[in-house]
Amino acid sequence: MKQNFSHASPAVSSKRLAQALDASELHLMYDILTIYNGMVIVLIAGFMSITQFKIIETLNARTFLAELPGMPLPPAAILFDAIGAFLVLTALGWLYREGPLPATARYICLALEISVCIIIMRSLSLAYDGIVLLVVADLLHRYSGRHQLILLAAAMLGLYIIVDYNIVSFENHLSPFDAYTAYYAADARAWIIAIHHGLSSLNLILFVFYLTLLVRQNHQEKQRIASLNAQLKEANEQLRAYALEAESMAETRERNRLAREIHDTLGHALTGIAAGLDATNILVDIAPDKAKEQLVKIKAAALRGLKDVRRSVKKLRPDDLEHLPLRQALKNMIDEFSASTGMKIDFNVLGWPERLRPDQEEVLYRIVQEGMTNARRHGHAEHLVVTIGVRRGVVYLLLADDGCGTDISKLEQGFGLRHMQERLALLHGRLRY
Numbered sequence: 001m002k003q004n005f006s007h008a009s010p011a012v013s014s015k016r017l018a019q020a021l022d023a024s025e026l027h028l029m030y031d032i033l034t035i036y037n038g039m040v041i042v043l044i045a046g047f048m049s050i051t052q053f054k055i056i057e058t059l060n061a062r063t064f065l066a067e068l069p070g071m072p073l074p075p076a077a078i079l080f081d082a083i084g085a086f087l088v089l090t091a092l093g094w095l096y097r098e099g100p101l102p103a104t105a106r107y108i109c110l111a112l113e114i115s116v117c118i119i120i121m122r123s124l125s126l127a128y129d130g131i132v133l134l135v136v137a138d139l140l141h142r143y144s145g146r147h148q149l150i151l152l153a154a155a156m157l158g159l160y161i162i163v164d165y166n167i168v169s170f171e172n173h174l175s176p177f178d179a180y181t182a183y184y185a186a187d188a189r190a191w192i193i194a195i196h197h198g199l200s201s202l203n204l205i206l207f208v209f210y211l212t213l214l215v216r217q218n219h220q221e222k223q224r225i226a227s228l229n230a231q232l233k234e235a236n237e238q239l240r241a242y243a244l245e246a247e248s249m250a251e252t253r254e255r256n257r258l259a260r261e262i263h264d265t266l267g268h269a270l271t272g273i274a275a276g277l278d279a280t281n282i283l284v285d286i287a288p289d290k291a292k293e294q295l296v297k298i299k300a301a302a303l304r305g306l307k308d309v310r311r312s313v314k315k316l317r318p319d320d321l322e323h324l325p326l327r328q329a330l331k332n333m334i335d336e337f338s339a340s341t342g343m344k345i346d347f348n349v350l351g352w353p354e355r356l357r358p359d360q361e362e363v364l365y366r367i368v369q370e371g372m373t374n375a376r377r378h379g380h381a382e383h384l385v386v387t388i389g390v391r392r393g394v395v396y397l398l399l400a401d402d403g404c405g406t407d408i409s410k411l412e413q414g415f416g417l418r419h420m421q422e423r424l425a426l427l428h429g430r431l432r433y
Helices: 011-055 061-066 075-099 103-125 131-141 145-164 177-181 186-286 288-313 319-323 326-341 360-376 415-426
Strands: 343-348 384-389 394-401
Touching: 011 061, 011 131, 011 177, 011 186, 061 394, 075 103, 075 131, 075 343, 103 131, 131 186, 177 326, 186 288, 186 326, 288 326, 319 326, 319 360, 326 343, 326 360, 326 384, 360 384, 360 394, 360 415
Parallel strands: 343 384
Antiparallel strands: 384 394
16 A cells, blocks of 8 residues: 655645745835835935035024024934934844844843933934834734733834823924924925835835735645645545554464464464374384384474464574574485385475575575475375575575475365465565475
């Protein structure tokens, strides 16, 4: 049974490609939002600085200062503070989004972003509040779970107070943007105010577009997770079914193995014992000493057969194969079977296979064992020739006897022939008879 869980369908591949494109678009949109806010900050800070220079050059500083609640920052300080703080905000934003930070460090990073955002707005005299949306974009990027929801609500509330209510402590020290635009003529002032509002509106549009991409990506991510969970559930069900089937097949193989082993070992031993007892029955009256010797051999064969049965049940190889090379183990088995049954057995080696695996050795051993048993039990043979050799890298085993034989067309396979075929099939071999 073939199970395959690794190949992705074209539909799944297209979904993954779409997700990658969405992530790329979201990243690009954030970069655009960041660059745009940087340009707006430079424009507003530059406008305020240039306006102050013009006021100083035209000797209108006293009139300008009289309309302000407090002393404004010097022109160079406005540019330096605003641009420097924005660069710091950009670095913190990258660290918050891309850096491998633990949860606590991310919260600290976000708090620093809010502080730097306040510094930027303070340096611009609250003339531009769109930078708040950049901080909100960072917070939404990592938003997940209940705790982040509380943090998001707290951060949004704090930023809302800063932007819309200007904080009481700031109101007495900031220079309103209208005080700068009042220096210019009515037409120019109208254009400046329109551009100022347009910059804020465009920033809001970009943020909404970013938010739309973020919501879509989160929705697709949830769909992807749901799809993966469904695939995982299906795979688990298939694996569970496969495990049950494999367990059933393992039980079947084990039953077949035990049947083969017990049939081969016990059948071989009992055949030798039965033949030996027939010979002993004849010798007991005419040659008692020979009969006693035969009984000793029969006992040894019975004990060896019992030991082999026990080892087969314990999934061990025949006792001789555990301690002897295959060639010597085959010779010992042939000699013992010949001695206990009285059948003459010749063992010819025309070529010995080298570097046999344990399973290959056991199959050859069991086939010789079953072949001798069949020759005696079914063929009533008196002479058996066992020949083993190697030809063109293939091991062959030939058993030939002088038994009565049978009609092959009427032969019904029993355990012996079927088990020999099963053993050989495991080694990609074949049986002919």
